[in-house]
Amino acid sequence: MIMKSKLTWLMLFLCLGISISIAQTSSVKGVVISGDDGMPIIGASVLVKGTSQGTITDFDGKFELSIPSDSKILVISYVGMETQEVPAQPNMRVVLKSSSEALDEVVVVAYGTAKKSVFTGSAASVDNSKIQTPSASFDKSLQGQVAGLQVMSSSGQPGSTSSFRIRGSGSLNASNEPLYVVDGVPISANTKYSKLADDNDNTSSILATLNPQDIETITVLKDAAAASLYGSRAANGVVLITTKNGKSGKATVSFNAQFGFSSVPKAYDMMSSSQFYDTKFRSYYEQKLAAGATPAEAAAAANTLTQGAITFNPYNMDQPYDANGNLVNGARIIVDTDWQDEIFKTAFTQDYNINVTGGNEKTSYFFSTGYHDQDGVTPSAMYKRYSGKGNVTTEITPWLKAGMNVTFSHAIQNMEVGGGAGASPLYNALLFPNGVPVYLTDSNGNPILDSNGNKQFNFKNPTSLDFNPIAIPKMDINQSKNYRFLASAFLDFQLYKGLNFKTVFSPDYIHYSELKYWNKDHGNGPAYGGRSDRYNTTDLMYTSTNTLNYNTRIADKHNLSAMLGFEYWQSEYERTEAGATSFPLNGMHELGSGASALAPQSKTTKEALISYLGRVEYTYNDRYNFSVSLRSDGSSVFGKDNKWGTFWSAGASWRMEQENFMKNLTWIDQLKLRLSYGTSGNNQGLDRYQSLGLWDTGADYIYGTASGTGHTQLANPYLRWEKQAMFNIGVDYRFLNRFYGSLEYFHKNSKDLLYNYPLAASNGFESIMMNMAKVANYGVEFTFGAYILRDTPVKWNVDFNLSAIRDEIKDIVGDDQIISSTKKIWSKGSSQYEFYMPTWAGVDPKNGDPLWIKVDANGNRTTTNVYSQATYEKQGRATPDLYGGLSTSLSYKGFDLSILFAYSWGGLVYDGLYSQVMHDGNQAGAQMHKDELNAWTPTNTNTNVPKYSNNNTNTSNGVSTRYLYDATNIKLKNITLTYNLPSRLGAFSNVVKGAKVFVSADNLFTWFKDDWKGYDDIDIFGVGGYNDLTTIPVPRTFTMGFNLNF
Structure with a gap:
């Protein structure tokens, strides 16, 4: 009885506990949409007020959350929208409106962030939805998306880089590439790590080590007010890359997969085997007749000479043309090789990424890993990358935050074999006549097989002795491997209300190794009995940044912020080279297998930059904004009396729509005038000991029978910074809550430009680096965007940008003009291009x-x-009169269609390849x-x-305007169609919270104004407008993929 009583009470207690537990929680669900266009907001934060409990919206803007029964308020927020606190209900529909700040969202700027509404500088941001790309590097996807930014793909080689020009080119001899900053850390993107890329006229990009899937936004800083706080490295503009961070809420997992294939859509239209033979034959035939030969003698000689020129007889008979110069009955072509078709292949790409993010009100985290595998369109080209990223941010105490960001990548790249244009597979694919077979053939055109029954490559041809552009890439090796470890750790101390001190330490380690191997039987290798070269490069860079920041608001009208900082950057670069020749067997490329060792070489350099910086920003009544910045840099690169440079900027902006006289113009949402002026410097692209006199020792300097020492570089202790001053004026506008854009004019003067000035032979040196020129760049940028359809089932918006930029050489010390190459001239009053x-x-x-x-x-x-x-x-x-882009996107229910055009009007290109085949x-x-x-x-x-x-x-076919073309073109850069699957996926709805599938096409078609003869890709001609004869064209790519959120 007692036991029964105890069991009864126990059951009552358990039932009560269960009922209490049930009563303690409740379920809410809903959808979050934008008040601007009625579209669902993906990734909006939904938090229970006063707790860390929450979630984020899925691809349909929907959410579902279990909350304590006593929780009555949910906090809904999204970047650029007004945060709302709403009562929790079983079924909710939350509409978020653009806040006044959101009209000019928060943008990443130098050493921090800023509200665009009060920002005095010129900057443009591109979010991650517009930089997803099937290529290894993000840079190619920016073409046509930012006013003032010219992006030229230097090659279709997987893993290659692009040339960036922000508002023109301000240097003649130093680098014109911008400074790249990843999560606040300046990184090395211009250092030449690849010896193979230099040797083979190929390109290798260290930027490709960054996984585009890990990037959140890219911000381009264009004027002095935006960029000069980076001082001596900011003359060419700054590209700020912000990677993804953790978000508060329960853990979410995202998986992304892409699959694609690429091909070269258009090639040079070359003669067939019969056309080539006929052209050669008739010329020889006429020459022999003119020299007095009989028709029969002329025909016989012409047939022999033509076959000798081709090195093969493509016909089925020795004398295919008769004495009258006509084709003999029964003569037929047995060899007609389309070498471009042979060398260009369909290349496949695959890309997989998975990330997990989450956290609570004090700690957030983000971890990702990725794999990218991209084949090239030529025989041996490929790029493979393994990447990983992780960051954690936590609030240790109310006054101390800490965080760490780590990125790791390992990449393998196969470049085309090189050794100059004569050994380039692409070059030879154009110059080999179609009468030359890929494989050895008999008199009937059938392949001659070896003892194992395999086809044998043909290495006999009329233009490159002992070379076959299909075989050599299979026999030789041109491979690079690199490892990159980029990290940053910070501590952020809240010292007082509005006053904080932040210290950041950031190491960046790059290890780059390369193998160049030439087989002993064919191509470049027989002269050495086979050759193998090894190159190893390491670069350890670290940056220490310490800033003291103060922000305050006074009397509700005065906003004041100030920053003082100290930064130290150092690089320790090491390079070793070793090689061997005379290998017993093909395929043996380890140096110990070679009978003769080449003289090893090594190089160790160091560079340091120490900086003091500061910035003050003031806003009155959220209407008048002022900023000043100052930075002093000391560099180890320049002469002893010119190591320090000071750079500054001043900017102001006026939010005219806030004025009383504008209040009645309710259709104007924003009208902001910006004005800035400032200076910056350039030390990129210079050798680290450029100002010093250098001597070298070794076997290259022979005195009698002993190695000696030689003077290799003249000293210039007066070498100093390249300096730039820029003026910028602009207007940002937004009206009817539908149309938006900007109009800007800039003028920048660059002086003390570096140039290798040629010297008389009596000096014993060819040249000396000097500061000797001035260049001006000026132009106009215009952007316009519109939500054409917004409050309808179909959503449609358009964005357009246009840039008109000129450059002019103002002065060249010592000469009125300099012939910079056989195709260019530098002279006062003209463009450097x-x-x-x-x-x-x-x-x-x-x-x-x-x-x-x-x-x-x-x-x-x-x-x-x-x-x-x-x-x-x-x-x-070479530079265009106008360039820019046009993008549009349409949405209907779950479908999204986006289209991007890039265009260029004016400018010239010189087609060197066409000159070779004409x-x-x-x-x-x-x-x-x-x-x-x-x-x-x-x-x-x-x-x-x-x-x-x-x-x-x-x-x-000498250099002349015969091969000079108008570069005007319009490129259909990208089309992407995406379908966002409904959030409820049947049995998987409890696992998969969102999913989308997409198909995409890149570089579909290019329209040329002129009668263009070459590949469907004018970008490979670069900023200078010249094809170097060996550049792989950028292919057309089709991609499909999917994304799953869990």
């Missing part, structure tokens, strides 16, 4: 001779058929473009192609 070459005057209709313009001493213009008598003239600049017969066996079929003949006199003549010496 001014083409300088003879003017093509067409073809003499009487005899088919090439003609050029000749200008006599009196300025009279005539024509000449002698290339050496042609007059070199300025022809125009040689008119002066390159004996080299392949020809089909345009040569329109060459002058007595019956075809109205043509712009000179008479074709084998082995001619008239230099008709």
Whole structure:
């Protein structure tokens, strides 16, 4: 009985406990949408007020949360929106409106963040939704998205870099690339780590070590008010890269996968095997007849000479043309190799990323890992990257915060084999005639098999002795491996209300190793009996940044913030090179296997930069904003009396829409005038001991029979900073809560520009680095955006940007002009990208001779058929008159469609590849473009192609405007279609909180104003507008993928 009583009470207690437990929690769910466009807000924070309990909205803007029964208020927030506190209800619909601050959202700036509404500088931000890319590096995805930013893809090589120009080029000899800052840490992106890239005319980007999936935003700082706080490294602008951080709330997991394939969409239209043979034969035939041979003798000799020029007979008979110069009955082509088709392949890409984020009111975390595998469109090119990232931020006490951010990557890159243009697979694929087979063939065109039944590569050709662009990449090795460890740790002390001290320590370690191997039988290797070279580079950089910040608001009208800082940066760079030759077997590339060791080399350098910096910002009545900044840098690179440089800026902005006289203009949401002026410097791209006199020792300096010492560089103790001063004025506007944009004008003057000044031979040195030039860049930037459809089921917005920028050389000390290359000239009053070459005057209709313009001493213009008598003239600049982008996005229910165009108007490019295949017969066996079929003949006199003549010496394909083209083009850069799956996924709804699938296409099509002959990619011509003959074109890429949130 007693036991029964106890059990009864126990059951009553358990039931009461269960009922109490049930009563303690309740479930709420709802959706969060934007009041601006009615679209669901993805990733909005939903927190129970006064607790760390919460969640974030899914891809449909929906959320579901179990909360304590006594919790009555939920806090809903999202960046750029007004935070709302709303009563908790079982079913909720929360509408977030843009806050006044959100009209000019918070942007990342130098050493901190700022509200764009009070920011006095010029900056543009691109969020992660616009930088997702199938390529290894984020930089290519920025093309056409930022006014004033010119992005040129330097190569289609996987893992290659792009050239960035922010508001033009302000230097002649130093780097024109911007400073890159990752999570507040300046990183090395311009240091030359790759020896192979230099040797092979390829590119390798250390920026590709950053996983684009880990990037949250990219901010481009363009004027002095925005960038000058980075002082001596800010002359070319600054690119701030902010990676993803943890978010408060329960842990969420995201998995992303992408799969794609790439191909080269358009190639040079080359002659077929029969067309090439016919062109060569007829020229030889006519030459022999003119020399007195009989028709039969002429035909026999022409057939023999043509086959000798090709090095193969592509026909099924020895004498395919008869005495009358006609094709013999039964003659047929048995070898017709499309070498471009052979070398370009369909390349596949795969990319996988997973991340987890979460936290509470005091601690947040983010961890991710990624794998990227990208094949190139040429035989051996590929890039593979393994990456990982983690960051944790925590509030240790109310007055102390701490955090750590760590990024690691390991990348493997195979570059095309090199050794100059003559050994480039791409170059040879263009120059090999179609009559040259890939594999050895018999008289019937059938492959000759080896003893194992395998095809044998053919290494016989008319242009590159013992070379096959398909075989050599399989036999040689050009591989790099790099490891990068980038980290930062900080402590943030709250010393007093509004006063905090933050110290950050950031190491950046790069290890870069390379292997170059040439087999012993073919290509470059036989001269060495096979050769293997190893390069190892390490660079340990660390930055220590310490800042004291003060923020206060006085009398509700005065906002004052101030920052004082000290920063120290140091780099310790080491490089070793070793090699060996004479290898017994192919495939053996370890140095110990070579019978002869090459002399090893090593290099150790150090560079340091010490900086003092400060900034003061003041805002009155949220209407008038002022800022000043000052930075003093001391660099180890420059002469002893010029190591320190001081850089400053001042800026102001006026929020005119806040004025009383504007109150009645309710359709104006924002009208802000900005004004700034300031200075910055440039020391990027210089050798670390450039100001010093250098000596070297070793076997290269022989005195008698002993190694000696040689003077290798003249000292210049007066070497100093390149300096830049920039003025900027701009207007930001937004009206009808629908249209927005900006209009800016800038003018920047760069002086004390560095240049390797040539010296007379009697000095014993070719040149000396000097400060000797001035350059100006100026222009206009315009952006416009609109929510065309917003309050309808279909949402549609458009963004447009335009930049018109000029550069002008103001002064060159010692010379009125300098010929910077065979195609460019630097002269006062001209662009530094001014083409300088003879003017093509067409073809003499009487005899088919090439003609050029000749200008006599009196300025009279005539024509000449002698290339050496042609007059070199300025022809125009490579840089465009206008460039920019147009993007649009449409949304309907769960579908999102985005389209991006990039355009460039004006400017010139020189197609060096086309000049090589329009040689008119002066390159004996080299392949020809089909345009040569329109060459002058007595019956075809109205043509712009000179008479074709084998082995001619008239230099008709010499550098001239014959190969200079208008660079105007419009590129369909990207199309992406995304479908956001409903949040309820049946049986998986408790696991998968959101999902989307997408298909994407990049570099679909380019329209050219001019009669463009080359690849469907003008970017590879670079800022200078010249193709270096070996650059892999950027391919067209199709991608599909999906994203899952758990």
